[in-house]
Amino acid sequence: MRRIYLDYAATTPIDPRVLKTMTPYLRSVFGNPSSLHYEGIQAKNAIEQARQKVAQLIAAKPEEIIFTSGGTESNNFALKGIFYQFPRGEYQIITSSIEHHAILEPCKFLESLGCKVIYLPVDKDGLVNPEDVRKNLTSQTILVSIMHANNEMGAIQPIEEIGKIISEFKQKNNKSYPYFHTDAVQTAGHLPINVNDLGVDLLSMSAHKLYGPKGIGALYLKKGVKIKPFMHGGEQENNLRASTENVPAIVGFGKAAELAKENLEKEMKYLTGLRDDLINQLLNKIKNSQLNGHSVKRLPNNINVSIGGIEGEAMLVSLDLKGIACSTGSACSSNILKPSHVMMALGLEPEIAHGSLRFTLGRFTRKSEIDLTVKNLLPIVERLRKISPLKVI
Ligand SMILES: Cc1ncc(COP(=O)(O)O)c(C=O)c1O
Known part of the structure; x- marks a missing residue:
């Protein structure tokens, strides 16, 4: 069975062009970038070229890019690295209630060290109100972290407006x-x-979300911003992140960033078209269904719908058996299925939150796959609703 992969937010397949660029660095170009000989210099040059491409993707300077092992490390580095930079004292961090666990868990850890963390709510469309940031800024606020x-x-947050508020405060x-x-x-x-337009001092990235390899990411650190490293050892990454660099992965990240930049506008347009097609088909063909997250301020590839009367997991498993991969808004912890913190933050009723299904599209998604997904989902919804104890009006 040819499978349909609609879970690009979880991870993306590696682009064949990325793999091709990486391959020599897994074979013949194997030097340690810290070595002074030819092999080392070759590896070092490859890293610096990749750094330039990653920097260009976000309009940063190459020296502002620190390679890490992924999004989780970048987030941990940003939060803990800024906190540790300050002398002992009473401090506050502002974040939101819809962040990824890779932010929420470091925040929890910092709370255990005595740091106060404020979790801002979101509105029904999943957006943080910039004025809430303004209201909570105090002389003790050392960091604001909003995704x-x-x-x-998929809701896109008002980062530029928040950046302006912080800048005014400073x-x-x-x-x-x-x-x-x-x-x-x-x-x-x-x-x-x-x-620069966003007004951020630090920004986390991960290569495996943009058709690059897993286990590589980057933290953008604005020139002049001081951070405490938490990996101590060699002098790699300007003394900020010790350990021999993952050269093949860094090279792959660089190529993935280059391809993403080249195709950005085209891909956004293409995916927005497919996204809106799938949203319209689902909402029109399935009664008692709703879109979660803002309809316009939304990632071009994200479709998150709640289908009344059914649990997302049941739909996910049934679709998987039909060869279609997607995701839900629930997390299975300790054998209890509970709606995710994000679905709850939207203020959804637990049944609606449980009925959430996420499709995320990507570079290799085709219109025929969207149509096939809908075609397969409709009878699944009908069957599951028949056996559901929940009433659907
Ligand atoms: C918003 C967000 N932050 C952080 C991460 C973690 O990234 P990584 O898997 O590279 O550690 C993810 C991954 O799903 C994510 O979606």
Whole structure:
């Protein structure tokens, strides 16, 4: 059975052009970039070329890019690295209630060290209100971390407006902080990003969300912003991230960033068309269904719908048996199926949150796959509703 993969937000397949670029670095070009001989210099040059391409993707300078092992490390580095930079004292971080666990868990950890963390709510469309940031800024706020776009329901956050508010606050109080971080794991390579326009000091990226390899990411750190490294060892990455560089993965990330930049506008347009087609088909053909997350301020590839009266997991498993891969808005923890924190933050009733299904499209998705997905989903919904204890009006 030829499978249909509609879970690009979880991870993307590696682009064949990326793999081709990486291959020599897995075979003949194997030197340690810290070595002074020819093999080392070859590897070092490859890293610097990749750094330039990753920097170009977000309009940063190459020296502002630190390679990490992925989005999770970049987020941990940003939050803990800024916190540790400050002397012992009473501090506050502002974030949102819809962040990925790779932000929420480091926040929890910092709370255990005595840092106060404020979790801003979102409106019914999944958007943070920039005025809530303004209201919560105090002299103790060292960092604001708000994601660029949400991985579950795709809402694109008002990062530029928040950046302006923070900048005004800093100017008024004549301070160099709070610093502003955004988790751009779902947007780097998918939306145009200019770190200067966004007004961010730190930004997280991950290669496996943009057709690059897994286990490689980057943190953008604005020139002049000080951060404490938490990997100590060699002097790699300008003394900020010790360990021999993952050269093949870095080269792959560079190629993936280059391809993403080249095709950005075209891909956004293509995916937005497919996305709206799938949203319209689902909402028109399935009664008692609704779109989760803002309909326009939305990632071009994200469709998150709740289908009343059925659990998302039941639909996911049935679709999987038909050869279609998607995701749900629930998380299975300790054998209890509970709606995700993101679905709950939207204010959805638990039954509606449980009925959430996420399709995320990508570079290799075709219109015929959208139609086949709908064709397969309709009888699944009908069958599951017949056996559901929940009433559907
Ligand atoms: C918004 C967001 N942040 C962080 C991560 C973690 O990235 P990584 O898998 O590279 O550690 C993900 C991955 O799903 C994500 O969607």
